[in-house]
Structures are given as C-alpha cells and as structure tokens.
Amino acid sequence: MYRRALLVGRFQPLHWGHIHCFKYALEKASELVIGIGSSQHYNTERNPLSTAERYEMIVRALRREGFPMERISIVPIPDTEKPEEDWGMIVLERVPRIDIAFSNDPETVRDLSKVGVHVEGIPFHKRELYEATKIRKKILQGDSSWRSLVPEEVARFLDEIKFEERLRSIVT
Numbered sequence: 001m002y003r004r005a006l007l008v009g010r011f012q013p014l015h016w017g018h019i020h021c022f023k024y025a026l027e028k029a030s031e032l033v034i035g036i037g038s039s040q041h042y043n044t045e046r047n048p049l050s051t052a053e054r055y056e057m058i059v060r061a062l063r064r065e066g067f068p069m070e071r072i073s074i075v076p077i078p079d080t081e082k083p084e085e086d087w088g089m090i091v092l093e094r095v096p097r098i099d100i101a102f103s104n105d106p107e108t109v110r111d112l113s114k115v116g117v118h119v120e121g122i123p124f125h126k127r128e129l130y131e132a133t134k135i136r137k138k139i140l141q142g143d144s145s146w147r148s149l150v151p152e153e154v155a156r157f158l159d160e161i162k163f164e165e166r167l168r169s170i171v172t
Contacts, residue, residue: 005029006101006117008037008077008091008108010132011054012047013158014061015150017130021122022067025102032072033095034058039076048136048167051076057157064153088115139164140171 005025009018025032036054041047049057055074063069075094080087088111101112101119109119130149138146147155158164 002029002099004031004033004096004098006033006035006091006095006098006112007122008035008101008103008105010037010047011058012049012132013135013150013163014054014057014154015130015132015135017125017127019061019065019151020125020130021102022062022072024122026068026071028102029100030071033098034072034074035077035091035095036074037077038079040078040081043166043170045136045167045171048163048170053157053161057154060157061151061153065151086115087111088113088117091115092117136167139167 005028007021007025009021011018022032022034036051036058038047039051042050042053055076058074059069062072073096077091077094080090087107091112092115098117101108101117102122103109103112103119104121104124109121112119135146135149138149150158
C-alpha cells in the first residue's frame with residue numbers, strides 16, 4: 001500500500017469513470033491527492049467549468065458517494081504556458097509528497113516520470129460511455145441521457161449553475 005497517490009484530471013464534468021478511478025487509487029494508497037488539471041482555463045468549450053466549480057462538484061459528489069474525505073485532498077494544477085516550462089515540476093511544486101501517480105494519459109505519464117514520479121495506469125471503466133467530451137456533446141445535443149453518466153449530485157450541481165445554458169452560450 002502506498003502512502004499518498006496523485007490522480008490528475010480536468011473533470012469537465014466529473015463522471016462515473018472518475019469515481020471508478022478514485023476508488024481504485026484509494027484501494028492502492030492511504031491518501032489520494034486529486035489534481036484539478038488545466039486549472040487556469042474555464043468558460044471554453046473544452047474547459048467550461050472553473051476550478052472552484054470543479055472543486056465543489058468533486059467534493060459534493062465524493063461526500064454523496066461515501067468517500068472517506070479525511071483521506072482526500074484536492075489541489076489546482078495549471079497547464080504549462082510556455083514550451084520551456086516543465087509540467088512535472090509544476091505538479092511537484094503544488095502537491096504534497098506523493099509515492100505514486102495514476103494516469104492513462106501519455107503526456108501526464110511522460111511528464112511525471114521525467115521528474116521521478118512512479119506512474120501506473122488505471123483499468124478503464126466503460127471508457128466508451130464515461131468520457132467528458134461525449135457528455136458535453138450530449139448536453140449540447142439536448143440528449144438528457146448524459147445524466148446517467150454522472151453521479152446524481154453532479155447532475156444536481158450542474159443544474160444549479162445552469163451548465164447546459166452556459167455550455168450552449170460558449171459554443172454558439
């Protein structure tokens with residue numbers, strides 16, 4: 001068992017695949033650091049939610065799903081802005097000491113491995129269903145089946161912030 005693991009994602013929005021990843025990481029480590037990636041981006045088609053919104057959405061969903069919040073911390077992690085910036089070092093400067101990171105993203109694996117972080121993949125959970133890009137597309141198409149792809153608390157939160165309207169206004 002590892003002491004502390006890192007899992008970075010954009011969570012645009014949080015879905016059942018992310019919940020699966022959090023459970024997996026907490027089976028392997030005593031503590032989990034959830035990194036909110038692309039933290040400086042919001043109000044765009046790819047990143048419609050702000051860091052604060054994603055933080056609240058994650059916390060509400062994790063509490064509702066019964067996660068042990070005393071074992072979880074959440075930190076914003078920005079993308080690099082210039083080619084000479086080292087994203088792996090940016091991550092290490094923002095998170096507490098980690099023993100492992102979990103990721104299936106090739107760039108994340110490369111950048112964290114380059115700075116000495118041990119990275120392991122996570123078995124995908126119904127990847128053909130649980131993908132935020134597809135969820136946002138369903139929302140834009142007016143397909144309410146997106147609600148079954150996210151925890152109930154996430155759908156409730158997105159309704160509260162009028163996410164469907166916002167996403168449409170961003171894209172059009």
